[in-house]
Amino acid sequence: MSLKIGVMGCGVVADYGHLPALARTPGLEVHALFDPDPVRRAAAGERFGVPLATGDPDAFFAGPRGEGLDAVLVASPAPAHAENVLACAAHGVPVLCEKPLAVDDAQGHAMVQAMAAAGASLHVAFCYRFSPVAQEIKHLVAQGAIGNVAALRLIYNWDCHGRYHQRDPGQGVSPYRDGRMREGGPMVDCGTHQIDLAAWWLGQRVVAWHGHGAWTDRDADYPGPGHIWAHLTHAAESGTPPAHTAVEMSYGYGHTARDADSSFKYEIIGTDGVIVYDRNPGRFELRNAAGTTGLGFHQEKDFDAMHRAWARLLTTGDRGDLATAQEALTATQIALAVTRQAAAGRGAAGSTGSG
Ligand SMILES: NC(=O)c1ccc[n+]([C@@H]2O[C@H](COP(=O)([O-])OP(=O)(O)OC[C@H]3O[C@@H](n4cnc5c(N)ncnc54)[C@H](O)[C@@H]3O)[C@@H](O)[C@H]2O)c1
Structure with missing residues (x-):
């Protein structure tokens, strides 16, 4: 039944x-x-x-x-x-x-x-966790295939249904894109996945964060940036320095271009190697002292595996890799805070460095 x-x-x-x-x-x-x-x-x-x-x-x-x-x-x-x-x-x-x-x-x-x-x-519904890509990364990190993870770069730049995705191309901002930008923009809408993945892969919660943004939209003055970076510091494990994650998200990447493009990457950089996933060339590989190992390319989302996990939870109580509400709330809170920081820094030249 x-x-x-x-x-x-x-x-x-x-x-x-x-x-x-x-x-x-x-x-x-x-x-x-x-x-x-x-x-x-x-x-x-x-x-x-x-x-x-x-x-x-x-x-x-x-x-x-x-x-x-x-x-x-x-x-x-x-x-x-x-x-x-x-x-x-x-x-x-x-x-x-x-x-x-x-x-x-x-x-x-x-x-x-x-x-x-x-x-x-x-x-x-963090469906990225269930992709064979995310599962393999978690497994390799846990195995120590790249030593201690020092840094992660997680990038998703796309146009979020830009001007030429509409039924009436070239006629302004689509309601879909407008809605996502008003709901918080790319870090809140999509970057929550990446923030969650970084903490889940490492098993190390995020303890500090900072956001910077760039305003890529001309048609509307959104409160948050169309292109945003989050810098996350993870809790240090005993004896190792804390890992750092950079998340770069864009909904303004060529959103007015007739031929939009996108870029989706994971790079997990360890003391003994690197794991790279790059959607466009279809590349997913491990590079360490053993050489380069192809890991088999997959899409970065898996709704089927997620719903199988939900069915298991509903029948047995075992949540497997399903994200708890608290984990998701943490990722959302960080995404909101980073977006607020980016908005507060709009137009500021920055307080450190020279040039
Ligand atoms: N996990 C993923 O990969 C992924 C991808 C896309 C969207 N999303 C998320 O899924 C959600 C929906 O996104 P979408 O792209 O399908 O949006 P959408 O705008 O295409 O669809 C939302 C639907 O909800 C309906 N709706 C509006 N108000 C409602 C209400 N009060 N109660 C119930 N339904 C209501 C709308 O009529 C519409 O049919 C968002 O939270 C979005 O961030 C997740």
Whole structure:
């Protein structure tokens, strides 16, 4: 008997990531969809053969036959996560929520507390953790294949649905891109994945951070930068200096270019070698004293493996590599703080160095 799953938010990531993966996950079956947009929920319901697609929260939580839901995936935009998760808490239903968990710290804490009080699990859909790439990096780091990790460079520069992605190309900012920029921009929307990965790979929490940004948009004056860098310092392990992570994220990378491009890289730099993942040339390799070892190229996200892990959690209580709400809240808090620092430093020349 499969668990009855509800999905709140039937947009881009539900359509290409969650709903196809849920349909392939043994033990889970999507029974109900909730979305205030009637066109989107109807399209998703039809495409994935879901018996109930509604904009009425009571009908959603009741399920198609009034038997309720066993768990809910939240894939609405970040500002709606709190409302959705609090509704799940009121029904005592476990949640897997898209990142970023919340748009501010107070909201995030309220969500965590409400779910804990309801006795229902809350995890966050950090689907990058489940890619064979991220899994292999974690394994190699733990094995000591590159010695002590000293530095990480995690880069994702893209246009986030720039001007020429729209139906009417060349006509300004797409609502999708505009929404993501207003919700906090690239570090909050996407960089939470990278901040989480760095701490998870090393098993070393982040203890200090700093952000700098550059404003790449001409069409709108967003409060946060379109291109942003975070410098993270990890907790030092006994006897080794602390590792440092640089996260570079851009939603302004060629966003007005007709032929947009992107760049996605991981570099994990250790005392005895380097692990490199570079999406565009399809390169994933380990270089150390043994030479260069090809690691087999994969995409950096894996929704199927994540949903298999969620099914295991819901049936056995074993969370495996699923991110806890607290881990996700920490990543979100750092992303928000780094973005605030970058915004505060807008236009400043800097206080150190010369030239
Ligand atoms: N893990 C990933 O790789 C990944 C990729 C893309 C997006 N995301 C995240 O997934 C979430 C959704 O992103 P998207 O790209 O699908 O956005 P989207 O705008 O395409 O879709 C969001 C959907 O939610 C609906 N919605 C709006 N208000 C709602 C509410 N109150 N309750 C329920 N549904 C509501 C909208 O009508 C829309 O259909 C965001 O948090 C985003 O950061 C994650």
